[in-house]
Amino acid sequence: MMPASAIVSRPRNPVPYSVTMSNLAVRFCLATVFSVLAGGVAAQQTPATEQPATESVIKKVDPTDFRNRFELRSELQESQNQGRRWFNVPRIDYAFSKVLAARIELPLLVSDPNQPGQERRSGNGNLLLRGMVRAVRGPDYAVVAAGELILDTASHPSLGFNRTVISPNIFGSLELPSLNSVMFLGTQYYRSIESGPPGTEVKFGQVRGVLLTRLPDRFYVASDLTVYHDSQAGGRNGSIFEFELGRILNPKVGLWLRPGFGLTGDNLPQVYNWSVEVGMRYFF
Numbered sequence: 001m002m003p004a005s006a007i008v009s010r011p012r013n014p015v016p017y018s019v020t021m022s023n024l025a026v027r028f029c030l031a032t033v034f035s036v037l038a039g040g041v042a043a044q045q046t047p048a049t050e051q052p053a054t055e056s057v058i059k060k061v062d063p064t065d066f067r068n069r070f071e072l073r074s075e076l077q078e079s080q081n082q083g084r085r086w087f088n089v090p091r092i093d094y095a096f097s098k099v100l101a102a103r104i105e106l107p108l109l110v111s112d113p114n115q116p117g118q119e120r121r122s123g124n125g126n127l128l129l130r131g132m133v134r135a136v137r138g139p140d141y142a143v144v145a146a147g148e149l150i151l152d153t154a155s156h157p158s159l160g161f162n163r164t165v166i167s168p169n170i171f172g173s174l175e176l177p178s179l180n181s182v183m184f185l186g187t188q189y190y191r192s193i194e195s196g197p198p199g200t201e202v203k204f205g206q207v208r209g210v211l212l213t214r215l216p217d218r219f220y221v222a223s224d225l226t227v228y229h230d231s232q233a234g235g236r237n238g239s240i241f242e243f244e245l246g247r248i249l250n251p252k253v254g255l256w257l258r259p260g261f262g263l264t265g266d267n268l269p270q271v272y273n274w275s276v277e278v279g280m281r282y283f284f
Contacts, residue, residue, distance in 0.1 A: 150167060
């Protein structure tokens with residue numbers, strides 16, 4: 001997430017599925033209209049007296065503003081072959097300073113492929129370690145460079161990458177005062193660094209854009225579009241859209257709800273049919 005979620009390593013199981021153009025158009029239009037309406041209404045209705053509170057909301061969820069936090073999210077996905085995957089992901093972010101931070105997370109998941117001859121599996125996924133440096137900070141913008149080491153710790157090959165993976169990442173934030181919002185843009189590349197069975201290499205990248213809008217009473221909404229390019233899958237592209245509604249309950253606790261669905265990308269392992277996620281973060 002950028003807000004709320006950031007990248008979590010998920011099993012890469014290509015499955016048959018077709019996204020028709022009519023379904024794509026309806027999904028994209030509904031998502032766009034809903035996001036624009038929510039953001040526009042919020043920008044017009046948020047009173048000036050609430051500005052300090054909403055500013056603190058953005059700082060709480062801004063990934064370029066390093067702080068100590070514990071997060072726990074639970075996500076249910078339907079894969080492109082109507083299988084189910086349930087993720088429970090604890091994460092710890094620790095800020096050594098205003099410009100240096102680290103992250104550790106270990107997904108616990110259940111995978112039901114819903115395919116003849118394939119068993120339901122449960123266990124831990126890939127252990128993720130991330131280091132982050134805030135390279136640039138201005139009055140309305142910031143840029144962070146990060147690197148991830150994703151270890152092959154999954155209990156079963158179907159629960160992770162089945163490889164050790166490295167992943168450089170760069171992302172930034174830009175204030176949009178006229179929209180009462182912040183935009184986040186980032187790009188990330190995943191590459192396996194150890195040998196394994198032929199055809200199981202990990203080589204894909206993503207570009208991600210998030211628009212986070214402040215709402216009254218410490219609520220916020222975020223529209224999140226991710227586009228994938230998978231070199232291992234013949235250079236094909238895919239995309240997903242996620243929408244997040246969250247609230248900072250008090251200075252220590254925040255909650256969020258995040259539904260999502262696939263837009264494009266037949267048989268791409270990064271693209272699901274739909275997902276629903278709930279999460280909690282605790283600041284310490």
